[in-house]
Amino acid sequence: MLRAHGAEAVREAERPLLEAGEPLMLRAAAALAERAVHHLRSAPFAPQVLVLAGAGSNGGDGLHAAAILRREHSLAADAITAAPRRHEEGAAALEAAGGTLHPLASLDEERLAHLLCGADLVIDSILGIGGRPEVPAELLPLLEAVRDSGVPVLAADLPSFVDATTGQAAPEALPARETVTFGAVKAGLLLPGGAELAGTVHLVDLGLEEHLPARAAVERLEDADVRALLPRPGRDSTKYRRGVVALAVGSEQYPGAAVLAVSGAARTGAGMVRCLAPQAVLDLVLRARPETVGHPVGPGRAGGRVLDDETLARTHAVVIGPGLPGDDPRVRRGVALLAGQMDVPAEAPRRGVLDAGALGAIDPGTRLCPDVVLTPHRGEAERLARRLDIDPDLPAPELARALAAATGATVLLKGAITLVAPGDGGPLRSQDDATPQLATAGTGDVLAGVLGALLAAGLPGPDAAALAALLHGRAGRLASRDGLHPLVALDVADSLPEAIGTILADAQDLNRGAR
Numbered sequence: 001m002l003r004a005h006g007a008e009a010v011r012e013a014e015r016p017l018l019e020a021g022e023p024l025m026l027r028a029a030a031a032l033a034e035r036a037v038h039h040l041r042s043a044p045f046a047p048q049v050l051v052l053a054g055a056g057s058n059g060g061d062g063l064h065a066a067a068i069l070r071r072e073h074s075l076a077a078d079a080i081t082a083a084p085r086r087h088e089e090g091a092a093a094l095e096a097a098g099g100t101l102h103p104l105a106s107l108d109e110e111r112l113a114h115l116l117c118g119a120d121l122v123i124d125s126i127l128g129i130g131g132r133p134e135v136p137a138e139l140l141p142l143l144e145a146v147r148d149s150g151v152p153v154l155a156a157d158l159p160s161f162v163d164a165t166t167g168q169a170a171p172e173a174l175p176a177r178e179t180v181t182f183g184a185v186k187a188g189l190l191l192p193g194g195a196e197l198a199g200t201v202h203l204v205d206l207g208l209e210e211h212l213p214a215r216a217a218v219e220r221l222e223d224a225d226v227r228a229l230l231p232r233p234g235r236d237s238t239k240y241r242r243g244v245v246a247l248a249v250g251s252e253q254y255p256g257a258a259v260l261a262v263s264g265a266a267r268t269g270a271g272m273v274r275c276l277a278p279q280a281v282l283d284l285v286l287r288a289r290p291e292t293v294g295h296p297v298g299p300g301r302a303g304g305r306v307l308d309d310e311t312l313a314r315t316h317a318v319v320i321g322p323g324l325p326g327d328d329p330r331v332r333r334g335v336a337l338l339a340g341q342m343d344v345p346a347e348a349p350r351r352g353v354l355d356a357g358a359l360g361a362i363d364p365g366t367r368l369c370p371d372v373v374l375t376p377h378r379g380e381a382e383r384l385a386r387r388l389d390i391d392p393d394l395p396a397p398e399l400a401r402a403l404a405a406a407t408g409a410t411v412l413l414k415g416a417i418t419l420v421a422p423g424d425g426g427p428l429r430s431q432d433d434a435t436p437q438l439a440t441a442g443t444g445d446v447l448a449g450v451l452g453a454l455l456a457a458g459l460p461g462p463d464a465a466a467l468a469a470l471l472h473g474r475a476g477r478l479a480s481r482d483g484l485h486p487l488v489a490l491d492v493a494d495s496l497p498e499a500i501g502t503i504l505a506d507a508q509d510l511n512r513g514a515r
């Protein structure tokens with residue numbers, strides 16, 4: 001699990017080490033220099049490094065790194081000082097190593113272009129955790145010139161002009177090939193804004209770990225977490241023990257959503273998938289997925305229960321919404337079931353997914369639990385926010401958190417980066433596993449099914465949501481050959497077993513190696 005922290009937590013953690021006289025900046029600079037060398041391994045003979053240095057400690061990191069590159073690697077490393085002041089200790093170290101510092105104000109367009117033309121790598125150390133996400137006018141031409149030059153950028157600690165806590169980024173900030181982050185992953189590197197600029201994140205251990213708060217600001221699941229979390233069948237498994245999920249999905253208007261959601265659940269390994277839908281929809285579902293247990297709903301049955309008490313007690317999670325109009329009776333009943341407002345047996349599931357059409361049935365009085373996951377995209381989240389008297393224009397992390405706090409449910413906010421705000425107020429999760437090819441009709445229905453299967457298997461809502469986002473993203477990448485070609489939603493469902501198998505197979509290789 002990647003655990004990331006905000007700027008204040010990082011400053012608090014480094015304080016005792018700095019007070020004890022630990023040379024953190026020199027360690028950070030040495031690691032930065034090492035990564036620069038790594039990136040230059042295939043560069044031509046006598047590569048050159050250009051450091052963009054701010055006045056704060058981030059600038060100090062870059063200047064010391066340039067000095068180390070000169071002293072220890074015999075590389076030509078020079079700097080542009082991007083602020084009126086400079087980090088004096090770092091500047092002195094670079095000058096002592098034979099480097100040149102060019103004050104930005106002294107460079108005309110031609111001279112700047114000349115410096116960039118000779119550079120094989122730019123180190124962005126203008127701002128670190130002290131940076132605000134706005135670029136002063138005098139720095140705009142510098143950033144534009146670097147961007148236009150195409151020289152790869154290595155960001156020191158985090159890309160400059162990104163808020164280390166919120167991820168908010170200036171539009172002109174430089175995208176990095178890699179970010180070498182010091183002491184702790186910064187929350188802003190995992191959140192929308194910063195995450196798009198950071199490139200690969202390389203964490204440098206500075207001994208901060210024991211001083212960081214036990215609770216991270218943002219977490220991200222990795223493959224090892226999938227192996228730990230994903231329930232796998234054992235010798236004594238039965239379809240009931242693996243988890244039964246019931247999906248109230250698909251309508252005359254949107255019958256295909258039922259096929260997609262049911263396929264998502266089945267392909268994730270649910271023990272049994274029930275589908276509650278009109279007969280015509282069930283016919284379609286059964287043609288695609290004959291293992292589905294169909295429960296017809298229709299005009300004659302709308303007022304009654306689709307599932308009898310005994311069946312309900314043997315169902316572990318429900319998915320309500322894909323392909324349902326807001327006035328579908330299944331929406332009202334599903335929300336009432338999950339909100340505990342229905343007279344049902346105690347064993348009836350109180351865990352599940354409210355997606356698409358079902359999100360419209362949530363009002364200020366609806367109280368849910370963290371094992372219920374709401375899955376809005378940005379537009380749906382804004383509409384829900386307005387109904388709950390929440391500012392719809394909040395940045396994505398805050399919007400997700402506010403919706404979770406108002407409903408008690410876990411909120412999975414879809415986007416290029418999927419955010420999960422746990423209903424119990426736990427750390428925000430951020431998953432960046434997807435490909436833009438997933439932005440196509442029906443992929444959300446597949447995600448709802450995946451999530452339903454994981455909830456039915458007993459995973460807590462926040463874990464199920466983050467894991468579903470990861471598996472769905474990986475399946476999308478497989479289905480599109482890493483974003484190379486278009487996909488359709490059913491491809492994503494069909495790629496789930498391979499996505500899961502690939503992640504689990506890595507662990508099996510390790511086990512085999514150990515034997």
Ligand SMILES: NC(=O)C1=CN([C@@H]2O[C@H](COP(=O)(O)OP(=O)(O)OC[C@H]3O[C@@H](n4cnc5c(N)ncnc54)[C@H](OP(=O)(O)O)[C@@H]3O)[C@@H](O)[C@H]2O)[C@@H](O)CC1
Nearest residue numbers: 014024025028056057058127128129130131132134157183
């Ligand atoms: N974590 C660790 O263990 C270690 C951390 N280390 C390093 O320290 C870094 C933090 O250093 P830092 O506190 O000096 O802040 P940093 O970001 O360099 O500059 C802040 C300055 O910039 C200015 N400023 C702000 N926004 C601006 C803007 N938009 N446009 C223009 N100016 C702006 C602001 O001025 P202000 O306007 O606020 O007066 C202030 O003067 C950290 O990221 C890491 O690299 C390592 O060395 C050791 C181990």
Ligand SMILES: [K+]
Nearest residue numbers: 124127158160
């Ligand atoms: K930086």
